[in-house]
Amino acid sequence: MSTRYKTSDPRQASRIVAETMMAGHPSLEPTDQSTKPALDDGRERTVWEVAATVNDPEIPVLSIEDLGILREARLDEDGTAVVVITPTYSGCPAMDTITSDVREALRTAGHERVRVDTVLQPAWTTDWMTEAGKEKLRAYGIAPPTGRAAVGPVRVGLSVKCPHCDSPDTREMTRFSSTACKALYQCRQCLEPFDHFKVH
Numbered sequence: 001m002s003t004r005y006k007t008s009d010p011r012q013a014s015r016i017v018a019e020t021m022m023a024g025h026p027s028l029e030p031t032d033q034s035t036k037p038a039l040d041d042g043r044e045r046t047v048w049e050v051a052a053t054v055n056d057p058e059i060p061v062l063s064i065e066d067l068g069i070l071r072e073a074r075l076d077e078d079g080t081a082v083v084v085i086t087p088t089y090s091g092c093p094a095m096d097t098i099t100s101d102v103r104e105a106l107r108t109a110g111h112e113r114v115r116v117d118t119v120l121q122p123a124w125t126t127d128w129m130t131e132a133g134k135e136k137l138r139a140y141g142i143a144p145p146t147g148r149a150a151v152g153p154v155r156v157g158l159s160v161k162c163p164h165c166d167s168p169d170t171r172e173m174t175r176f177s178s179t180a181c182k183a184l185y186q187c188r189q190c191l192e193p194f195d196h197f198k199v200h
Helices: 010-023 041-051 094-106 131-140
Strands: 001-004 069-074 081-085 113-117 170-175 182-187 192-197
Touching: 010 170, 041 069, 041 081, 041 094, 094 113
Parallel strands: 081 113
Antiparallel strands: 001 069, 069 081, 170 182, 182 192
């Protein structure tokens, strides 16, 4: 029997699909790794733990677990280590590198058969990022997303706090920065530019 780690309750699947179809963006609970079941087989446990060590190549301070794109990890009956990931947006160029890095990490850990699946539904949102991941972003000089992803009417944010001096007196310079996930801001107090990981 295969055992799985997941970031969301499977009982929410019908609700998530319905929300995705109606609103275009599901509202999910933030990732809570403490809810994952304890496993007796150490090899099964390491599938998630090893995959969680892989970092995002675009923001190397974050692991794919921090980012919330690591959706599921399991060991199938035939011994295949299976990892499921979701891109932050369709066509994300980092996914090929992440897939390759997950495979390499698991093979290095002793898993001879490895499969990495990519799923697009439900769509990823910044709600899936861990609180630890948001703190790592801030320490790295990137303003983390604030609030929750929108379902229905989109609320306009009032300000983005500067990760360098904590001033809320900032301005958006351009909607897209080094990646589609981030916007470029500048602080009016310390005058430093910084990336803001947009809520979506």
